[in-house]
Amino acid sequence: MNSTAFAYDAAHLIGATVLMMGFGLLYQRRMAAVIRTYAMQAMALAAAAAWQAHVQNAPHLYATAAIALLFKGIAVPAALQWLVRKLGIHRTVETALGIGPTMTAGVGLVALSIVLVLPVTTNAAALTRESLALAMSVVLLGLLMMITRRNAVTQVVGFMALENGLLLGAVGAKGMPLVVEISIAFSVLVAMTLFGIFFFRIRERFDSLDLAYLESYRGDRQ
């Protein structure tokens, strides 16, 4: 086995780890475990970025890896844990759809993203094709998590996981400028802050973080 094949395989393995953590997010039933799984996904993402930096010989990706590790792997999970403690949220995850059906839907989404990506990218190199399929699966799993969870905190974790998927796709492609990555990372932090404030506002209004209460404020229902 030569070194390029090894580089591909290792990249795919790390990508698959990120994807598995995406499934882990759907599987977990406790808030603390969800946040821990998210932190692990971010760390796997950092590893993916660092590996790409090594393979593509692109030092700026090391910066991406460091940002992913520090912000998403440590700062955001810590902030979320703090929020959960501060808001006194239920320790269990409230689901709109059972765990089993959600996971099955997740596998369906992975298959869908593969079916979508493979024909579109027939001219691309093997490395980008598979990692693009992986990244798209992570994005779709994040969306699925946002749909199937009732609590605002878990929905935010779904959003962050979605963004992890975007970054996974971005580091796989050659020539992504550092400015874009840094601005994405900071916009996530800003979003995190806004969500935090929003949580307090929602709870103040409804005494709960269950977003089903917001439904009655939708214009088209009246």
Add this chain to the structure above:
Amino acid sequence: MIPLLWGILHTWLVVGFAPFAVGLVRLTKARLQGRRGASPLQPYRDLWRLLQKESVIADSATWLFRVSPYLVFVAVWLAATILPTVTTEMVMTPAADLIALVALLGVARFFTALAGLDVGTPFGGLGASREMFIASLAEPAMLMVIFSLSVLAHTTSPAHLVAFVLSGHVGLEVSVGLALGALLMVAIAENGRIPIDNPTTHLELTMVHEAMILEYSGRHLALMEAAAMVRLLLFLSMIICVFFPWGIALPGSGPLWVLVGLGAWTLKIAVLAIGLGLFETMIAKMRIFRIADFLGGALLLALLAIIFLYVSEAV
């Protein structure tokens, strides 16, 4: 002649070594819990003691109850002989494949459950029903793992799988990693280890395997216990043989290589047994209704392994 010799040697090796592996798991757990723990040889002494004892059988038991321990033990033992451990040159190797192995384990489970139901005590029936519930989820997952491996290697024979992995055609494949994860989850469920079932408990709320063999005593219990030990060794050996076969002797190599294979296999089994003890200490037992999620996860991992296999084939 030589395959026959290795076959016989291997057949006795799996039975002879199984109690030691179980003893090692127990010792690891005891040490981690701050106890001194019994020597890893204790399971041998337990089995010997049980064999000496009289076998007490309930009035309501039929012939099925008496026959089941023998059937279960033979089925599991036969399944264990299919997997190559120290060398792939064995008499059983061409005779059966991994699907036959799953079928033999299914036979063993079927008779264990029947024996549990036979006496008519509530615990036996409860254990049998739970065991079947777990099996109905674990077996498809296990078959799916085998299918994903056979799609990759174009064979279901364990000896050919070993040869394929050793040939180096397969790198750090994503689907192999997923299949390994799924197999680990299935192995935990099939052996009734901790997140699924607790092998040391006799608490009615949680026991599964123990509930079915509760009415057994004496030599029958010894056979049932020995079957459980061989099954654990079988799964450890399967993980080694399919995913980490390095060190195993291939056909045509001399007895010296078989000795090397024996050393490598023993070492790997010991590492896995200690790893299992560590894992069981770290994790808490699951509620019975969460098992469906756990094993559903294993099934989905195996399914993903097949999906990714087609992606990399397409590239």
